[in-house]
Amino acid sequence: MNLRRTAAMSRKEFTQVRRDPYSLIVVLFLPLVQILLLGYGARLDANHIPVYVLDQEGSQDSQALLKAFQASPYFDVIKAVDNYHALVRAIDADQCKLGIVIPWDFSERLADAGRTSVQAIVDGTDDNSAQLAEGYAQAVVATYASNVQLDWFARYGLSQQATTPLSVDYRTWFNEDLESKNFIIPGTVALVMALMGALLSSLTIAREWERGTMEQLIATPVTALEIMVGKLVPYLAIGLADATLCAVFAVGWFGVPFRGGSGAFFLATTLFLIVILGIGYMISVATKSQLGASQYALLVTLLPTSMLSGFAFPIDQMPAPIRAITYLVYSRYYVSALKRIFLSSAGISDLVPEVVAMTIYALVIGFFATRAFHKSLQ
Template sequence: MKLRRLLAIAYKETLQVWRDPRSLAIALLMPAMQMVLLGYGISLDVRHVPLCVYDQEHSQTSRALIADFSAGGWFDVVANLPNERALRAAMDRGTCTGALEIPVDFTRVLTTTGAANVQVVFDATDANTTNIATGYAQGIVAQASADFQTHWGQAHARPPPTSGVVDLQPRVWFNEGLDSRNFIVPGVVAVILALVGSQLTSLTVAREWERGTMEQLISTPVTALELMFGKLAPYFLIGMIDAAFCLAAAAFWFHVPFRGSLVALLVTTALFALVVLGIGYLLSVRIHNQVRASQVALLVTLLPTTMLSGYTFPLDQMPVPVQAVSLFVFARYYVTILRAVFLKGSPLALLTVPVLALALTAGLIIWLAARAFRKRLD
């Protein structure tokens, strides 16, 4: 393998990218668009849930409870309704997702017995929102109950009864605010790199076949390795620039905490780039049509990255057979590394398994891609 011939192929491919508006759009515009759309558009947080209230008592205590629901930003009280029929109608129309009903004797029962019931009803057509909103409601009611016990103890000059009570004090590490953006945005980098890298390289050799320049390329003394590395070099540089842009946007624009090593991040990003570029090149060699090659590349890289890497859905909640399939999804290991480096600050020494899996995958893909090209026209 001679460096002069490799650089000549790389220069030729760089000119091709520069003169192709579609490739430029994929390389330059798509990362920025995807970062904005995915970074802002995907969120697992549930906030400002519309809440209708049927307060039968209209007391200071009931108004305080309603204020607790709207104070944290989790719920927005959109209507105070006069009866249960209006409450049901509002739920049916979709005016509110949740409904809080306070009984007429709420304060009296609470003061007399120390315990009173309120009812919160949710529209469960969206199960995820309902589960999260239910947890919020339970937390608000628990805090209101604790505050009432404190006030009750102060009013009666003695502490409230605590026999048999377990005080849970949870602590959250690595994502202290439970912000889903910190969980999602690092994975966006993997999605963008998989999409851009595979789409660009899936056009390289297929373009030569479609434009009739493959005969000229085969007649040159360029070897298969020189052709592969020469064609991949510009796209590797573009991929690393795109990755650097996305990683910088994650840290400085979306304010995802970065606690790890920049070297670890760059090394693993380079390995992931080699995987997606090698897949795109391999498909371009085997499929002599640009449209078909790009479609297959999209299917092979983007879908597993979004569905089976843990980017959007937790892998440990999937069926065991699906978890077994995800072990062969290269993006799974890169997403794991991204979150560990960003949020946990994990060094490479603690990421041996995913780094090794990514390195083995990169070596296998590059080996298959190098063997795929043959200097013949069949």
């Protein structure tokens, strides 16, 4: 490989990116837009879930339960209605996400049997929010129930000491506040790298064909390997710069911690970019059309990175067959590395499995990419 020719190719490619408005948008704005959108938009927490209540009893007990809901930061009790029909209409009209129905015999049954129930109607159109609302509602009711139980034990003379329910003190590590932004934003870097890398690299060869410059290029002594390396090196550099930008933004704007080593961050990002750029390049060679190439490239890079990498959907909650497939998705190793670099203090030595897996991918993709292009018009 001749370095002078490779450098000439890199310089030309970089100049073209600098002059192309489309490429500049991809390089400069896409990362920021992505991280802002996902940082703000893809919060998986639910706060202030709007609630309607139908208190058919209106007793002291039922009011106490509703107060528990009111006191919770997760719920806003917006309105009390007086019939079931009004409650259903409110859910249909999307005025509330949760409806709570306290039956007319609530406190009577509580007193008689010590067992009673309330009905919670959850708007399930958004499955994620519905699950959260349901979970929070159960928590509120459980707290209320245990208070009632404690009162009951106390009233019947049982020792407080003996009956205090086992209390579980949760402590979550690495994401103490259990904030979804800490879970989402590190993975966003992977999404930005996949999107940017695929969009830019998929154009490289196709653009030469479409603009008619390929014929001239083939007629020079530059080799296929020099073309590939020369074309992709600028995008690797741009990718690393964008990754840094994303990390700075994640920490500075969203307050996501960055506890791991920056060496590990750049190593993992470089390996991931090699895979993404190699794939984009091969697609560009195969399709010879910029539009087709960018679409295929997004399909094979962005889609698995957003769906199967554990970026937003935790891998251990996936069904077993899908979970097995994720081991083949190169992005899962990068996302896993990113999360650990940001949230735990992982350095390179802590990320051996991820680094090994990504190195294997980078070598395999790199090998095939060097063989993809032949200097011929046929």
